[in-house]
Amino acid sequence: MEKNGYKPGAITCRTILNGLCKIGQTSMAIRLLRKMEEGNFELGLTAYSTIIDSLCKDRLVTEALNLLSEMMSKGIQPNAVTYNSLIQGLCNFSRWREATTLLNEMEQRKIVPCVRAFSILVDAYCKxxxxxxxxxxxxxxxxxxxxxxxxxxxxxxxxxxxxxKMDDAVKTFNTMDERGFSPDVFSYNILINGFCKNKRIDEARSLFDEMSTKGVALDVVTYNTLIGGFCRVERPRAALDLLHKMQACGQLPDPQTYAILLDGLCKNKKIGDAMALFQEMKDKKLDHNIVFYNILIDSMCNAGKLATAREIFSGLFAKGLQPDVRTYTIMIKGFCKEGLIDEASLASLLFGPRFTLIKIWAMVYTDQDLGHVNNIHYVEIPLHLSKFLCKNGQVVEAIKVFHEMEDKSLGNNIVIYSILIDGLCNVGNLTVARELFYSLPAKGLQPNVRTYTIMLKGLCKEGLLEEASEIFEKMDGSGCSPNDRTYNTIIQGLLQHNKTLKAIKYLEIMVDKGFSANATVASMVFDLLSSNQVDKNIQEFLQKLV
Known part of the structure; x- marks a missing residue:
């Protein structure tokens, strides 16, 4: 417009800014905002709030908070919409303390938080x-x-x-109904899923039937969840019957329906029924999906039928199907399970004798022509092989694979380091594990919560509790908050070495954050109470936990 001599006005610019944010072009929207500032346009709350929301959706929460500060320094005050965007963004990064601070700040500014702000926070805490x-x-x-x-x-x-906590879930479900909120299809699906995962299938089926009597329309998710539930409790025939009922009621199964049922039949060793279902899918031309073939290949590998798995794998290309990362990792996991870890033989079984695994990793990484191999994620194969070797105590071999990966610039991945650190700790080689852990920042890698938990477990196992506590207390400052596993790991280590006071300190923090003690820690706490080794105040606190 400007090139043609037209100067857009404030309304036009705000419309374009809004449109840019909607299509995810936040950086362009920010550039437009700066131009508007230079052009002395009157910028209101809407323009800033729109960009703040877009930054949060782009997971650039720090930048969104900076823009909030900039906006407020110009005398523009945020509203509930602005705060909701920021609370959601912070919760997406597990930064609930800051989210709670913002919620309290709203009240101080006489901005009444709406139900959405609280719902975001409740959902984040639950997850x-x-x-x-x-x-x-x-x-x-x-x-x-x-x-x-x-x-x-x-x-x-x-x-x-x-x-x-299914009893609490049911109680909340009933309270919702009593307070005038009719449970919707999402409410039922959540509760049915909870019952299915806890193998309480009859209660799940009862809720399923209740939906029809209360006029709540069943959707494909409802059917899929219950089909998966029946498979989980080894009732594949009931799962098949439900598929037929679903079709009779006019609800079309989606690919997920077939994937769940096919996987369930395979895991329940109903291979004949699985193949019959697969044939039905082929007859309906519904089989052209790599997910279904992955399930079949995986079931053959688990049954030790590697020749059949290899045959299905080889036939994919003739069907016009491209193996994905999961296809390759299933095959590699299958061969590793059988002890076929020699990289040359493993590579020839999968890709032909002219390739070794290292060559494949290098060529995939540099995007050289490998035909159908080209789409495989470059760290997935070595990751599986390293994991297999570590789990089987072959840490020296795993480190060799790792060094070859580093030589090919494939080793800069925190998941692989975590696997190796875990393997080293498990075989008692803490010195090398620590060296790897402390070298991560120099390699440009940030330990994640799993890496920290693994390292803490290794240090506690060797009685290095001061070092473990020091690492633990620095986690939050490093931008990685401990989770329930981390707390349970350090508390268990401290209790095992009779460091009761520090264990109680961390236990109090854990409970305050809403985490629960696992079975091992709960048992140790019970033993502590029984031994009468702690003072009255600590006893009262511990009694609340058990």
Whole structure:
């Protein structure tokens, strides 16, 4: 427009800015914002809030917070919409402390948080397994006169289901109904899924039947969940019957339906039924999906029928199907399981005798012509091989594979380092494990929560509790918050070495964050109570846990 002599006005610019954010072009939107500032356009809250929301969706939360500060320094105050975007963005990164701070800040600024802000926080806590915090946020919402909606209830029900607290999930489900919120299809699907995962299939089926009587339309997710549930409790015939009922009711199965049922039949060793279903899919021309073939190949590998697996794999290209990462890793896992770890023989079985694994990794990484191999993710094959070797105590061999990967610039991956550190700790080679762990920042790698937990477990096992505590207490400052496994690992290590006071300190923090003690830690706490080795205040705290 400017090249043709037209100067866009404020309304035009705001419209373009909004459109750029909607299509994910946030950086262009920011450049337009700066031009508008230079052109002395009057910029209101909407323009800044739109970009803040877009930055949060792009997972650039720090940049969004910086823009908030810049906006406020210009005298533009945020509203509930602005805060909701930031709370959602922070929760996506497990930065719930900052999200809670923003929620409190809203109240201080006389901005009434809406149900959406609390729902976001409840959902984030639930997904992190922090049920106590989730319930607290839910209760605060009610105390402030904000009526929870169906989404908030569904989040809490899902949180209970994820922690296998099905009685609490049912209680919340019933409370929702009593307070005038009719459970929707999502509410039912969440609860049915919880029952299925806990192998309480009859209760899941009862809810399934209740949906029809209460006029809640069943969707494909409902059917898929219950079909998967029947397979999980070794009732594949009931799963097949449900598929037929689904079709009779006019609900079309989707690829996920067939994948769940095919996988369930294979895992229940109903290979004949699985092949009959697969034939039905072929007759309906529904088989042209690599996921289905992956399931069949995996079932053959698990049954030790490598020749059949290889035959199915080889036939993919004639069908016009491209093997994906999972296809290759299933094959490699199958051969590793049988002890066929010699890289030359493994490579020739999969790709022909002219390739070795290292050559394949290097060629895939540099995108050289490998025909059908070209789409495989370059770290997936060595990752599986390293994992297999470490699990079988062959850490020296795993390190050889790792060094070859480094030579080909394939080793810069935190997952592979975590596997190696774990393997080294398991065989008692803590010195090398520590060297690898402490070398990560120099390699431009940030340990994730799994890496930290592995290292803490190794240090505790060797009685190096001071070092373990030091690493643990630096986690938050490194941008990696401990999860329930991390807390349980360090607490268990401290209790095993009679460091009771520090263990209790971490236990209190863990509970305050909404995490629960695992079975091992709970048992150790019970033993501690029985021994009368702690003072009265600590005893009272521990008694609340068991």
């Amino acid at each position: 992190e397994g922090m049920l106590i915090k989730a319930k607290e946020a839910f209760n605060v919402m009610i105390e402030r006169g904000i009526r929870p909606n169906t989404i908030a209830y569904n989040s809490l029900i899902d949180g209970y289901c994820l922690q296998s």
